[in-house]
Amino acid sequence: MATELELKLMVHPEYLKSACDFLDEFCEKNVSSSSARQATLDLMNGYYDTADGLLLENGIALRIRAVNQAYIQTVKTRGSSRIGMHARGEWEWSLPSDALDLTLLKEVPLSDALQDMAWSRDLIEVFRTDFKRHVWLIHFEDAVIEAVCDEGEVSSTFGRDSICELELELKSGPETALYSFAKYIATDIPVQVSIVSKAQKGSRLKHRRIEFPKKPNAQASMMSFAEYWYETWLVYWEAMFYLKDEALLQPIRTALQQLKQCVPAQISEQLESLDQRYDAFFKANDESLLSGLAGTLETGIMMLETGQWLNKQLD
Structure with a gap:
Protein backbone atom coordinates (compact mmCIF):
# COMPACT_ATOMS: atom_id res chain seq x y z
CA MET A 1 0.00 0.00 0.00
CA ALA A 2 1.09 3.57 -0.71
CA THR A 3 -0.21 6.69 0.96
CA GLU A 4 -1.08 9.30 -1.63
CA LEU A 5 -0.80 12.93 -0.53
CA GLU A 6 -1.95 15.40 -3.12
CA LEU A 7 -3.27 18.91 -3.53
CA LYS A 8 -5.93 19.27 -6.22
CA LEU A 9 -6.49 22.57 -8.00
CA MET A 10 -9.42 23.57 -10.19
CA VAL A 11 -8.32 24.97 -13.53
CA HIS A 12 -11.04 26.51 -15.66
CA PRO A 13 -10.80 25.35 -19.29
CA GLU A 14 -9.74 28.73 -20.64
CA TYR A 15 -6.66 28.67 -18.37
CA LEU A 16 -5.53 25.07 -18.86
CA LYS A 17 -3.08 25.86 -21.65
CA SER A 18 -1.63 28.68 -19.54
CA ALA A 19 -1.12 26.23 -16.67
CA CYS A 20 0.66 23.76 -18.96
CA ASP A 21 2.82 26.53 -20.43
CA PHE A 22 3.70 27.72 -16.91
CA LEU A 23 4.92 24.25 -15.92
CA ASP A 24 6.86 23.88 -19.17
CA GLU A 25 8.59 27.20 -18.55
CA PHE A 26 9.39 26.22 -14.95
CA CYS A 27 11.13 23.07 -16.19
CA GLU A 28 13.04 24.98 -18.86
CA LYS A 29 14.30 27.47 -16.25
CA ASN A 30 15.20 24.71 -13.78
CA VAL A 31 16.66 22.07 -16.06
CA SER A 32 19.66 21.66 -13.74
CA SER A 33 17.33 20.39 -10.98
CA SER A 34 16.07 17.55 -13.23
CA SER A 35 12.60 19.07 -13.41
CA ALA A 36 11.18 17.92 -16.72
CA ARG A 37 8.03 17.19 -18.66
CA GLN A 38 7.11 13.51 -18.89
CA ALA A 39 5.15 11.57 -21.50
CA THR A 40 1.52 12.62 -22.02
CA LEU A 41 -0.95 9.81 -21.28
CA ASP A 42 -4.43 8.95 -22.52
CA LEU A 43 -6.20 7.34 -19.55
CA MET A 44 -9.44 5.35 -19.77
CA ASN A 45 -10.92 4.37 -16.43
CA GLY A 46 -13.94 2.33 -15.40
CA TYR A 47 -15.21 2.75 -11.82
CA TYR A 48 -17.12 -0.11 -10.20
CA ASP A 49 -19.69 -0.13 -7.42
CA THR A 50 -23.09 -1.59 -6.56
CA ALA A 51 -26.15 0.17 -7.95
CA ASP A 52 -26.84 1.66 -4.51
CA GLY A 53 -23.27 2.91 -4.09
CA LEU A 54 -22.18 0.62 -1.24
CA LEU A 55 -18.44 1.00 -1.93
CA LEU A 56 -18.57 4.79 -2.09
CA GLU A 57 -20.65 4.84 1.10
CA ASN A 58 -17.84 2.92 2.81
CA GLY A 59 -15.09 5.16 1.47
CA ILE A 60 -13.83 2.87 -1.32
CA ALA A 61 -13.15 3.74 -4.97
CA LEU A 62 -12.51 0.69 -7.20
CA ARG A 63 -11.38 1.17 -10.78
CA ILE A 64 -9.61 -0.41 -13.74
CA ARG A 65 -7.37 1.89 -15.75
CA ALA A 66 -6.26 1.21 -19.30
CA VAL A 67 -3.01 2.95 -20.25
CA ASN A 68 -0.61 2.08 -23.07
CA GLN A 69 -2.34 -1.29 -23.64
CA ALA A 70 -1.82 -2.25 -19.99
CA TYR A 71 -4.48 -2.66 -17.29
CA ILE A 72 -4.19 -1.54 -13.68
CA GLN A 73 -6.70 -2.27 -10.92
CA THR A 74 -6.71 0.37 -8.21
CA VAL A 75 -8.41 0.76 -4.85
CA LYS A 76 -8.39 4.10 -3.05
CA THR A 77 -9.74 4.68 0.42
CA ARG A 78 -11.24 7.89 1.74
CA GLY A 79 -8.24 8.32 4.03
CA SER A 80 -7.73 10.96 6.66
CA SER A 81 -8.76 14.59 6.56
CA ARG A 82 -5.92 16.96 5.81
CA ILE A 83 -7.93 20.18 5.37
CA GLY A 84 -7.98 20.80 1.65
CA MET A 85 -5.53 18.02 0.77
CA HIS A 86 -6.21 14.43 -0.19
CA ALA A 87 -4.43 11.85 2.00
CA ARG A 88 -5.58 8.39 0.94
CA GLY A 89 -4.53 4.78 1.00
CA GLU A 90 -3.89 3.41 -2.47
CA TRP A 91 -3.38 -0.16 -3.73
CA GLU A 92 -2.50 -0.98 -7.35
CA TRP A 93 -2.14 -4.27 -9.23
CA SER A 94 -1.31 -5.02 -12.87
CA LEU A 95 -3.92 -7.13 -14.63
CA PRO A 96 -3.76 -9.27 -17.79
CA SER A 97 -7.11 -7.90 -19.04
CA ASP A 98 -9.84 -5.41 -18.17
CA ALA A 99 -11.61 -7.91 -15.86
CA LEU A 100 -11.69 -7.22 -12.12
CA ASP A 101 -9.70 -9.56 -9.85
CA LEU A 102 -11.42 -9.23 -6.49
CA THR A 103 -9.12 -11.78 -4.82
CA LEU A 104 -6.56 -8.98 -4.69
CA LEU A 105 -8.75 -7.04 -2.27
CA LYS A 106 -7.62 -9.27 0.59
CA GLU A 107 -4.74 -6.79 0.95
CA VAL A 108 -7.18 -3.93 1.58
CA PRO A 109 -8.59 -3.26 5.09
CA LEU A 110 -12.30 -3.31 4.24
CA SER A 111 -14.96 -2.01 6.63
CA ASP A 112 -17.21 -4.48 8.47
CA ALA A 113 -20.03 -3.82 5.98
CA LEU A 114 -17.83 -5.11 3.14
CA GLN A 115 -16.07 -8.01 4.82
CA ASP A 116 -18.37 -10.81 3.59
CA MET A 117 -17.81 -9.78 -0.08
CA ALA A 118 -21.49 -10.49 -0.85
CA TRP A 119 -21.59 -7.13 -2.63
CA SER A 120 -19.08 -8.41 -5.21
CA ARG A 121 -21.88 -10.25 -7.06
CA ASP A 122 -23.64 -6.94 -7.72
CA LEU A 123 -20.76 -4.87 -9.08
CA ILE A 124 -21.37 -2.83 -12.23
CA GLU A 125 -19.44 -0.11 -14.02
CA VAL A 126 -21.16 2.95 -12.57
CA PHE A 127 -19.22 5.64 -14.45
CA ARG A 128 -16.12 6.29 -16.54
CA THR A 129 -13.41 8.92 -16.53
CA ASP A 130 -11.54 9.40 -19.80
CA PHE A 131 -8.94 12.11 -19.99
CA LYS A 132 -5.58 13.23 -21.31
CA ARG A 133 -2.92 13.62 -18.62
CA HIS A 134 0.00 16.02 -19.06
CA VAL A 135 2.77 15.15 -16.58
CA TRP A 136 5.74 17.02 -15.11
CA LEU A 137 8.28 15.92 -12.50
CA ILE A 138 9.07 18.97 -10.39
CA HIS A 139 11.96 19.50 -7.97
CA PHE A 140 11.04 22.33 -5.61
CA GLU A 141 12.20 23.23 -2.08
CA ASP A 142 13.91 19.87 -1.43
CA ALA A 143 10.81 17.99 -2.58
CA VAL A 144 9.92 15.96 -5.63
CA ILE A 145 6.40 16.68 -6.85
CA GLU A 146 4.49 15.08 -9.69
CA ALA A 147 2.35 17.75 -11.34
CA VAL A 148 -0.39 16.64 -13.72
CA CYS A 149 -2.95 18.55 -15.76
CA ASP A 150 -5.98 16.42 -16.58
CA GLU A 151 -8.50 17.33 -19.28
CA GLY A 152 -11.42 15.15 -20.31
CA GLU A 153 -14.75 14.04 -18.91
CA VAL A 154 -16.54 11.80 -16.46
CA SER A 155 -19.59 10.04 -17.90
CA SER A 156 -22.37 7.64 -16.97
CA THR A 157 -25.91 6.82 -18.06
CA PHE A 158 -26.98 9.84 -15.98
CA GLY A 159 -24.90 12.46 -17.77
CA ARG A 160 -21.46 13.95 -18.20
CA ASP A 161 -19.20 16.39 -16.42
CA SER A 162 -15.90 17.90 -17.48
CA ILE A 163 -12.52 17.14 -15.94
CA CYS A 164 -10.13 20.09 -15.95
CA GLU A 165 -7.74 20.14 -13.01
CA LEU A 166 -4.17 20.31 -11.86
CA GLU A 167 -2.97 17.82 -9.24
CA LEU A 168 0.24 18.09 -7.23
CA GLU A 169 1.30 14.80 -5.63
CA LEU A 170 4.17 14.64 -3.16
CA LYS A 171 6.66 11.94 -4.17
CA SER A 172 9.33 12.77 -1.59
CA GLY A 173 10.39 15.61 0.67
CA PRO A 174 8.54 18.01 3.01
CA GLU A 175 4.77 18.34 2.75
CA THR A 176 5.09 22.14 2.95
CA ALA A 177 6.48 22.12 -0.60
CA LEU A 178 3.04 21.20 -1.98
CA TYR A 179 1.53 24.46 -0.74
CA SER A 180 4.61 26.47 -1.64
CA PHE A 181 4.60 25.26 -5.23
CA ALA A 182 0.83 25.65 -5.52
CA LYS A 183 1.14 29.28 -4.38
CA TYR A 184 3.96 29.77 -6.88
CA ILE A 185 1.53 28.70 -9.63
CA ALA A 186 -1.43 30.65 -8.21
CA THR A 187 0.37 34.00 -8.40
CA ASP A 188 0.32 33.66 -12.21
CA ILE A 189 -2.52 31.27 -13.10
CA PRO A 190 -6.13 31.42 -11.77
CA VAL A 191 -6.49 28.14 -9.86
CA GLN A 192 -8.57 27.21 -6.82
CA VAL A 193 -8.30 24.42 -4.27
CA SER A 194 -10.71 21.52 -4.85
CA ILE A 195 -11.61 18.65 -2.53
CA VAL A 196 -13.91 16.93 -5.04
CA SER A 197 -12.35 13.73 -6.41
CA LYS A 198 -13.06 12.26 -9.84
CA ALA A 199 -14.92 9.43 -8.11
CA GLN A 200 -17.18 11.95 -6.37
CA LYS A 201 -17.77 13.71 -9.69
CA GLY A 202 -18.85 10.44 -11.24
CA SER A 203 -21.13 9.45 -8.36
CA ARG A 204 -22.97 12.75 -8.22
CA LEU A 205 -24.07 12.49 -11.86
CA LYS A 206 -26.92 10.30 -10.64
CA HIS A 207 -28.29 12.61 -7.93
CA ARG A 208 -26.52 15.95 -8.58
CA ARG A 209 -26.05 16.01 -4.82
Missing part, protein backbone atom coordinates in the same frame (compact mmCIF):
# COMPACT_ATOMS: atom_id res chain seq x y z
CA ILE A 210 -23.30 18.20 -3.39
CA GLU A 211 -21.39 16.72 -0.42
CA PHE A 212 -20.84 19.23 2.38
CA PRO A 213 -18.63 18.82 5.44
CA LYS A 214 -20.31 17.99 8.73
CA LYS A 215 -20.88 21.06 10.90
CA PRO A 216 -19.24 20.85 14.36
CA ASN A 217 -21.40 21.01 17.47
CA ALA A 218 -21.55 24.24 19.45
CA GLN A 219 -18.91 23.05 21.95
CA ALA A 220 -16.30 22.30 19.27
CA SER A 221 -12.98 24.14 19.13
CA MET A 222 -12.38 27.25 17.06
CA MET A 223 -10.09 25.18 14.82
CA SER A 224 -12.93 22.76 14.09
CA PHE A 225 -15.10 25.66 12.98
CA ALA A 226 -12.24 27.13 10.93
CA GLU A 227 -11.83 23.81 9.13
CA TYR A 228 -15.59 23.53 8.59
CA TRP A 229 -16.05 27.00 7.11
CA TYR A 230 -12.92 26.63 4.97
CA GLU A 231 -14.10 23.38 3.41
CA THR A 232 -17.62 24.80 3.03
CA TRP A 233 -16.07 27.63 1.01
CA LEU A 234 -14.24 25.13 -1.21
CA VAL A 235 -17.34 22.98 -1.76
CA TYR A 236 -19.61 25.90 -2.64
CA TRP A 237 -16.97 27.31 -4.99
CA GLU A 238 -16.72 24.08 -6.98
CA ALA A 239 -20.51 23.64 -6.90
CA MET A 240 -21.06 27.15 -8.28
CA PHE A 241 -19.22 26.23 -11.47
CA TYR A 242 -20.54 22.67 -11.65
CA LEU A 243 -24.15 23.88 -11.43
CA LYS A 244 -23.37 27.15 -13.27
CA ASP A 245 -25.30 28.96 -10.54
CA GLU A 246 -23.90 32.36 -9.62
CA ALA A 247 -26.42 32.60 -6.76
CA LEU A 248 -24.07 30.30 -4.80
CA LEU A 249 -21.72 33.26 -4.43
CA GLN A 250 -23.89 34.31 -1.48
CA PRO A 251 -23.23 31.20 0.69
CA ILE A 252 -19.57 31.48 -0.33
CA ARG A 253 -19.52 34.98 1.14
CA THR A 254 -21.28 33.73 4.26
CA ALA A 255 -18.59 31.05 4.68
CA LEU A 256 -15.87 33.71 4.32
CA GLN A 257 -17.51 35.92 6.93
CA GLN A 258 -17.63 33.02 9.38
CA LEU A 259 -14.12 31.83 8.52
CA LYS A 260 -12.48 35.21 9.09
CA GLN A 261 -13.62 35.08 12.72
CA CYS A 262 -11.63 31.86 13.24
CA VAL A 263 -8.24 32.82 11.80
CA PRO A 264 -5.41 35.24 12.67
CA ALA A 265 -5.90 38.95 12.00
CA GLN A 266 -3.73 39.09 8.88
CA ILE A 267 -5.58 36.25 7.15
CA SER A 268 -8.91 37.68 8.36
CA GLU A 269 -8.13 41.03 6.74
CA GLN A 270 -7.19 39.34 3.47
CA LEU A 271 -10.43 37.33 3.52
CA GLU A 272 -12.38 40.54 4.10
CA SER A 273 -10.66 42.12 1.10
CA LEU A 274 -11.56 39.06 -0.99
CA ASP A 275 -15.19 39.29 0.14
CA GLN A 276 -15.28 42.94 -0.93
CA ARG A 277 -13.97 41.87 -4.33
CA TYR A 278 -16.81 39.35 -4.56
CA ASP A 279 -19.28 42.06 -3.56
CA ALA A 280 -18.12 44.21 -6.47
CA PHE A 281 -18.55 41.28 -8.87
CA PHE A 282 -22.01 40.54 -7.46
CA LYS A 283 -23.20 44.15 -7.76
CA ALA A 284 -22.07 44.25 -11.40
CA ASN A 285 -24.69 41.50 -11.90
CA ASP A 286 -24.00 40.79 -15.55
CA GLU A 287 -23.57 37.64 -17.63
CA SER A 288 -19.82 37.62 -17.11
CA LEU A 289 -20.03 37.02 -13.33
CA LEU A 290 -18.85 33.40 -13.39
CA SER A 291 -16.09 34.02 -15.92
CA GLY A 292 -14.92 37.03 -13.91
CA LEU A 293 -14.81 34.98 -10.72
CA ALA A 294 -12.99 32.16 -12.51
CA GLY A 295 -10.24 34.56 -13.57
CA THR A 296 -9.43 36.06 -10.17
CA LEU A 297 -6.00 35.20 -8.81
CA GLU A 298 -6.95 36.29 -5.29
CA THR A 299 -9.35 33.36 -4.68
CA GLY A 300 -6.76 30.66 -5.25
CA ILE A 301 -4.05 32.52 -3.36
CA MET A 302 -6.27 32.93 -0.30
CA MET A 303 -7.53 29.34 -0.44
CA LEU A 304 -3.91 28.21 -0.36
CA GLU A 305 -2.78 30.70 2.30
CA THR A 306 -5.68 29.72 4.57
CA GLY A 307 -5.30 26.00 3.92
CA GLN A 308 -1.60 26.14 4.66
CA TRP A 309 -2.22 27.94 7.95
CA LEU A 310 -4.90 25.41 8.95
CA ASN A 311 -2.62 22.48 8.20
CA LYS A 312 0.19 24.01 10.27
CA GLN A 313 -2.15 23.97 13.26
CA LEU A 314 -2.31 20.17 12.99
CA ASP A 315 1.45 19.76 13.41
Whole structure:
Protein backbone atom coordinates (compact mmCIF):
# COMPACT_ATOMS: atom_id res chain seq x y z
CA MET A 1 0.00 0.00 0.00
CA ALA A 2 1.09 3.57 -0.71
CA THR A 3 -0.21 6.69 0.96
CA GLU A 4 -1.08 9.30 -1.63
CA LEU A 5 -0.80 12.93 -0.53
CA GLU A 6 -1.95 15.40 -3.12
CA LEU A 7 -3.27 18.91 -3.53
CA LYS A 8 -5.93 19.27 -6.22
CA LEU A 9 -6.49 22.57 -8.00
CA MET A 10 -9.42 23.57 -10.19
CA VAL A 11 -8.32 24.97 -13.53
CA HIS A 12 -11.04 26.51 -15.66
CA PRO A 13 -10.80 25.35 -19.29
CA GLU A 14 -9.74 28.73 -20.64
CA TYR A 15 -6.66 28.67 -18.37
CA LEU A 16 -5.53 25.07 -18.86
CA LYS A 17 -3.08 25.86 -21.65
CA SER A 18 -1.63 28.68 -19.54
CA ALA A 19 -1.12 26.23 -16.67
CA CYS A 20 0.66 23.76 -18.96
CA ASP A 21 2.82 26.53 -20.43
CA PHE A 22 3.70 27.72 -16.91
CA LEU A 23 4.92 24.25 -15.92
CA ASP A 24 6.86 23.88 -19.17
CA GLU A 25 8.59 27.20 -18.55
CA PHE A 26 9.39 26.22 -14.95
CA CYS A 27 11.13 23.07 -16.19
CA GLU A 28 13.04 24.98 -18.86
CA LYS A 29 14.30 27.47 -16.25
CA ASN A 30 15.20 24.71 -13.78
CA VAL A 31 16.66 22.07 -16.06
CA SER A 32 19.66 21.66 -13.74
CA SER A 33 17.33 20.39 -10.98
CA SER A 34 16.07 17.55 -13.23
CA SER A 35 12.60 19.07 -13.41
CA ALA A 36 11.18 17.92 -16.72
CA ARG A 37 8.03 17.19 -18.66
CA GLN A 38 7.11 13.51 -18.89
CA ALA A 39 5.15 11.57 -21.50
CA THR A 40 1.52 12.62 -22.02
CA LEU A 41 -0.95 9.81 -21.28
CA ASP A 42 -4.43 8.95 -22.52
CA LEU A 43 -6.20 7.34 -19.55
CA MET A 44 -9.44 5.35 -19.77
CA ASN A 45 -10.92 4.37 -16.43
CA GLY A 46 -13.94 2.33 -15.40
CA TYR A 47 -15.21 2.75 -11.82
CA TYR A 48 -17.12 -0.11 -10.20
CA ASP A 49 -19.69 -0.13 -7.42
CA THR A 50 -23.09 -1.59 -6.56
CA ALA A 51 -26.15 0.17 -7.95
CA ASP A 52 -26.84 1.66 -4.51
CA GLY A 53 -23.27 2.91 -4.09
CA LEU A 54 -22.18 0.62 -1.24
CA LEU A 55 -18.44 1.00 -1.93
CA LEU A 56 -18.57 4.79 -2.09
CA GLU A 57 -20.65 4.84 1.10
CA ASN A 58 -17.84 2.92 2.81
CA GLY A 59 -15.09 5.16 1.47
CA ILE A 60 -13.83 2.87 -1.32
CA ALA A 61 -13.15 3.74 -4.97
CA LEU A 62 -12.51 0.69 -7.20
CA ARG A 63 -11.38 1.17 -10.78
CA ILE A 64 -9.61 -0.41 -13.74
CA ARG A 65 -7.37 1.89 -15.75
CA ALA A 66 -6.26 1.21 -19.30
CA VAL A 67 -3.01 2.95 -20.25
CA ASN A 68 -0.61 2.08 -23.07
CA GLN A 69 -2.34 -1.29 -23.64
CA ALA A 70 -1.82 -2.25 -19.99
CA TYR A 71 -4.48 -2.66 -17.29
CA ILE A 72 -4.19 -1.54 -13.68
CA GLN A 73 -6.70 -2.27 -10.92
CA THR A 74 -6.71 0.37 -8.21
CA VAL A 75 -8.41 0.76 -4.85
CA LYS A 76 -8.39 4.10 -3.05
CA THR A 77 -9.74 4.68 0.42
CA ARG A 78 -11.24 7.89 1.74
CA GLY A 79 -8.24 8.32 4.03
CA SER A 80 -7.73 10.96 6.66
CA SER A 81 -8.76 14.59 6.56
CA ARG A 82 -5.92 16.96 5.81
CA ILE A 83 -7.93 20.18 5.37
CA GLY A 84 -7.98 20.80 1.65
CA MET A 85 -5.53 18.02 0.77
CA HIS A 86 -6.21 14.43 -0.19
CA ALA A 87 -4.43 11.85 2.00
CA ARG A 88 -5.58 8.39 0.94
CA GLY A 89 -4.53 4.78 1.00
CA GLU A 90 -3.89 3.41 -2.47
CA TRP A 91 -3.38 -0.16 -3.73
CA GLU A 92 -2.50 -0.98 -7.35
CA TRP A 93 -2.14 -4.27 -9.23
CA SER A 94 -1.31 -5.02 -12.87
CA LEU A 95 -3.92 -7.13 -14.63
CA PRO A 96 -3.76 -9.27 -17.79
CA SER A 97 -7.11 -7.90 -19.04
CA ASP A 98 -9.84 -5.41 -18.17
CA ALA A 99 -11.61 -7.91 -15.86
CA LEU A 100 -11.69 -7.22 -12.12
CA ASP A 101 -9.70 -9.56 -9.85
CA LEU A 102 -11.42 -9.23 -6.49
CA THR A 103 -9.12 -11.78 -4.82
CA LEU A 104 -6.56 -8.98 -4.69
CA LEU A 105 -8.75 -7.04 -2.27
CA LYS A 106 -7.62 -9.27 0.59
CA GLU A 107 -4.74 -6.79 0.95
CA VAL A 108 -7.18 -3.93 1.58
CA PRO A 109 -8.59 -3.26 5.09
CA LEU A 110 -12.30 -3.31 4.24
CA SER A 111 -14.96 -2.01 6.63
CA ASP A 112 -17.21 -4.48 8.47
CA ALA A 113 -20.03 -3.82 5.98
CA LEU A 114 -17.83 -5.11 3.14
CA GLN A 115 -16.07 -8.01 4.82
CA ASP A 116 -18.37 -10.81 3.59
CA MET A 117 -17.81 -9.78 -0.08
CA ALA A 118 -21.49 -10.49 -0.85
CA TRP A 119 -21.59 -7.13 -2.63
CA SER A 120 -19.08 -8.41 -5.21
CA ARG A 121 -21.88 -10.25 -7.06
CA ASP A 122 -23.64 -6.94 -7.72
CA LEU A 123 -20.76 -4.87 -9.08
CA ILE A 124 -21.37 -2.83 -12.23
CA GLU A 125 -19.44 -0.11 -14.02
CA VAL A 126 -21.16 2.95 -12.57
CA PHE A 127 -19.22 5.64 -14.45
CA ARG A 128 -16.12 6.29 -16.54
CA THR A 129 -13.41 8.92 -16.53
CA ASP A 130 -11.54 9.40 -19.80
CA PHE A 131 -8.94 12.11 -19.99
CA LYS A 132 -5.58 13.23 -21.31
CA ARG A 133 -2.92 13.62 -18.62
CA HIS A 134 0.00 16.02 -19.06
CA VAL A 135 2.77 15.15 -16.58
CA TRP A 136 5.74 17.02 -15.11
CA LEU A 137 8.28 15.92 -12.50
CA ILE A 138 9.07 18.97 -10.39
CA HIS A 139 11.96 19.50 -7.97
CA PHE A 140 11.04 22.33 -5.61
CA GLU A 141 12.20 23.23 -2.08
CA ASP A 142 13.91 19.87 -1.43
CA ALA A 143 10.81 17.99 -2.58
CA VAL A 144 9.92 15.96 -5.63
CA ILE A 145 6.40 16.68 -6.85
CA GLU A 146 4.49 15.08 -9.69
CA ALA A 147 2.35 17.75 -11.34
CA VAL A 148 -0.39 16.64 -13.72
CA CYS A 149 -2.95 18.55 -15.76
CA ASP A 150 -5.98 16.42 -16.58
CA GLU A 151 -8.50 17.33 -19.28
CA GLY A 152 -11.42 15.15 -20.31
CA GLU A 153 -14.75 14.04 -18.91
CA VAL A 154 -16.54 11.80 -16.46
CA SER A 155 -19.59 10.04 -17.90
CA SER A 156 -22.37 7.64 -16.97
CA THR A 157 -25.91 6.82 -18.06
CA PHE A 158 -26.98 9.84 -15.98
CA GLY A 159 -24.90 12.46 -17.77
CA ARG A 160 -21.46 13.95 -18.20
CA ASP A 161 -19.20 16.39 -16.42
CA SER A 162 -15.90 17.90 -17.48
CA ILE A 163 -12.52 17.14 -15.94
CA CYS A 164 -10.13 20.09 -15.95
CA GLU A 165 -7.74 20.14 -13.01
CA LEU A 166 -4.17 20.31 -11.86
CA GLU A 167 -2.97 17.82 -9.24
CA LEU A 168 0.24 18.09 -7.23
CA GLU A 169 1.30 14.80 -5.63
CA LEU A 170 4.17 14.64 -3.16
CA LYS A 171 6.66 11.94 -4.17
CA SER A 172 9.33 12.77 -1.59
CA GLY A 173 10.39 15.61 0.67
CA PRO A 174 8.54 18.01 3.01
CA GLU A 175 4.77 18.34 2.75
CA THR A 176 5.09 22.14 2.95
CA ALA A 177 6.48 22.12 -0.60
CA LEU A 178 3.04 21.20 -1.98
CA TYR A 179 1.53 24.46 -0.74
CA SER A 180 4.61 26.47 -1.64
CA PHE A 181 4.60 25.26 -5.23
CA ALA A 182 0.83 25.65 -5.52
CA LYS A 183 1.14 29.28 -4.38
CA TYR A 184 3.96 29.77 -6.88
CA ILE A 185 1.53 28.70 -9.63
CA ALA A 186 -1.43 30.65 -8.21
CA THR A 187 0.37 34.00 -8.40
CA ASP A 188 0.32 33.66 -12.21
CA ILE A 189 -2.52 31.27 -13.10
CA PRO A 190 -6.13 31.42 -11.77
CA VAL A 191 -6.49 28.14 -9.86
CA GLN A 192 -8.57 27.21 -6.82
CA VAL A 193 -8.30 24.42 -4.27
CA SER A 194 -10.71 21.52 -4.85
CA ILE A 195 -11.61 18.65 -2.53
CA VAL A 196 -13.91 16.93 -5.04
CA SER A 197 -12.35 13.73 -6.41
CA LYS A 198 -13.06 12.26 -9.84
CA ALA A 199 -14.92 9.43 -8.11
CA GLN A 200 -17.18 11.95 -6.37
CA LYS A 201 -17.77 13.71 -9.69
CA GLY A 202 -18.85 10.44 -11.24
CA SER A 203 -21.13 9.45 -8.36
CA ARG A 204 -22.97 12.75 -8.22
CA LEU A 205 -24.07 12.49 -11.86
CA LYS A 206 -26.92 10.30 -10.64
CA HIS A 207 -28.29 12.61 -7.93
CA ARG A 208 -26.52 15.95 -8.58
CA ARG A 209 -26.05 16.01 -4.82
CA ILE A 210 -23.30 18.20 -3.39
CA GLU A 211 -21.39 16.72 -0.42
CA PHE A 212 -20.84 19.23 2.38
CA PRO A 213 -18.63 18.82 5.44
CA LYS A 214 -20.31 17.99 8.73
CA LYS A 215 -20.88 21.06 10.90
CA PRO A 216 -19.24 20.85 14.36
CA ASN A 217 -21.40 21.01 17.47
CA ALA A 218 -21.55 24.24 19.45
CA GLN A 219 -18.91 23.05 21.95
CA ALA A 220 -16.30 22.30 19.27
CA SER A 221 -12.98 24.14 19.13
CA MET A 222 -12.38 27.25 17.06
CA MET A 223 -10.09 25.18 14.82
CA SER A 224 -12.93 22.76 14.09
CA PHE A 225 -15.10 25.66 12.98
CA ALA A 226 -12.24 27.13 10.93
CA GLU A 227 -11.83 23.81 9.13
CA TYR A 228 -15.59 23.53 8.59
CA TRP A 229 -16.05 27.00 7.11
CA TYR A 230 -12.92 26.63 4.97
CA GLU A 231 -14.10 23.38 3.41
CA THR A 232 -17.62 24.80 3.03
CA TRP A 233 -16.07 27.63 1.01
CA LEU A 234 -14.24 25.13 -1.21
CA VAL A 235 -17.34 22.98 -1.76
CA TYR A 236 -19.61 25.90 -2.64
CA TRP A 237 -16.97 27.31 -4.99
CA GLU A 238 -16.72 24.08 -6.98
CA ALA A 239 -20.51 23.64 -6.90
CA MET A 240 -21.06 27.15 -8.28
CA PHE A 241 -19.22 26.23 -11.47
CA TYR A 242 -20.54 22.67 -11.65
CA LEU A 243 -24.15 23.88 -11.43
CA LYS A 244 -23.37 27.15 -13.27
CA ASP A 245 -25.30 28.96 -10.54
CA GLU A 246 -23.90 32.36 -9.62
CA ALA A 247 -26.42 32.60 -6.76
CA LEU A 248 -24.07 30.30 -4.80
CA LEU A 249 -21.72 33.26 -4.43
CA GLN A 250 -23.89 34.31 -1.48
CA PRO A 251 -23.23 31.20 0.69
CA ILE A 252 -19.57 31.48 -0.33
CA ARG A 253 -19.52 34.98 1.14
CA THR A 254 -21.28 33.73 4.26
CA ALA A 255 -18.59 31.05 4.68
CA LEU A 256 -15.87 33.71 4.32
CA GLN A 257 -17.51 35.92 6.93
CA GLN A 258 -17.63 33.02 9.38
CA LEU A 259 -14.12 31.83 8.52
CA LYS A 260 -12.48 35.21 9.09
CA GLN A 261 -13.62 35.08 12.72
CA CYS A 262 -11.63 31.86 13.24
CA VAL A 263 -8.24 32.82 11.80
CA PRO A 264 -5.41 35.24 12.67
CA ALA A 265 -5.90 38.95 12.00
CA GLN A 266 -3.73 39.09 8.88
CA ILE A 267 -5.58 36.25 7.15
CA SER A 268 -8.91 37.68 8.36
CA GLU A 269 -8.13 41.03 6.74
CA GLN A 270 -7.19 39.34 3.47
CA LEU A 271 -10.43 37.33 3.52
CA GLU A 272 -12.38 40.54 4.10
CA SER A 273 -10.66 42.12 1.10
CA LEU A 274 -11.56 39.06 -0.99
CA ASP A 275 -15.19 39.29 0.14
CA GLN A 276 -15.28 42.94 -0.93
CA ARG A 277 -13.97 41.87 -4.33
CA TYR A 278 -16.81 39.35 -4.56
CA ASP A 279 -19.28 42.06 -3.56
CA ALA A 280 -18.12 44.21 -6.47
CA PHE A 281 -18.55 41.28 -8.87
CA PHE A 282 -22.01 40.54 -7.46
CA LYS A 283 -23.20 44.15 -7.76
CA ALA A 284 -22.07 44.25 -11.40
CA ASN A 285 -24.69 41.50 -11.90
CA ASP A 286 -24.00 40.79 -15.55
CA GLU A 287 -23.57 37.64 -17.63
CA SER A 288 -19.82 37.62 -17.11
CA LEU A 289 -20.03 37.02 -13.33
CA LEU A 290 -18.85 33.40 -13.39
CA SER A 291 -16.09 34.02 -15.92
CA GLY A 292 -14.92 37.03 -13.91
CA LEU A 293 -14.81 34.98 -10.72
CA ALA A 294 -12.99 32.16 -12.51
CA GLY A 295 -10.24 34.56 -13.57
CA THR A 296 -9.43 36.06 -10.17
CA LEU A 297 -6.00 35.20 -8.81
CA GLU A 298 -6.95 36.29 -5.29
CA THR A 299 -9.35 33.36 -4.68
CA GLY A 300 -6.76 30.66 -5.25
CA ILE A 301 -4.05 32.52 -3.36
CA MET A 302 -6.27 32.93 -0.30
CA MET A 303 -7.53 29.34 -0.44
CA LEU A 304 -3.91 28.21 -0.36
CA GLU A 305 -2.78 30.70 2.30
CA THR A 306 -5.68 29.72 4.57
CA GLY A 307 -5.30 26.00 3.92
CA GLN A 308 -1.60 26.14 4.66
CA TRP A 309 -2.22 27.94 7.95
CA LEU A 310 -4.90 25.41 8.95
CA ASN A 311 -2.62 22.48 8.20
CA LYS A 312 0.19 24.01 10.27
CA GLN A 313 -2.15 23.97 13.26
CA LEU A 314 -2.31 20.17 12.99
CA ASP A 315 1.45 19.76 13.41
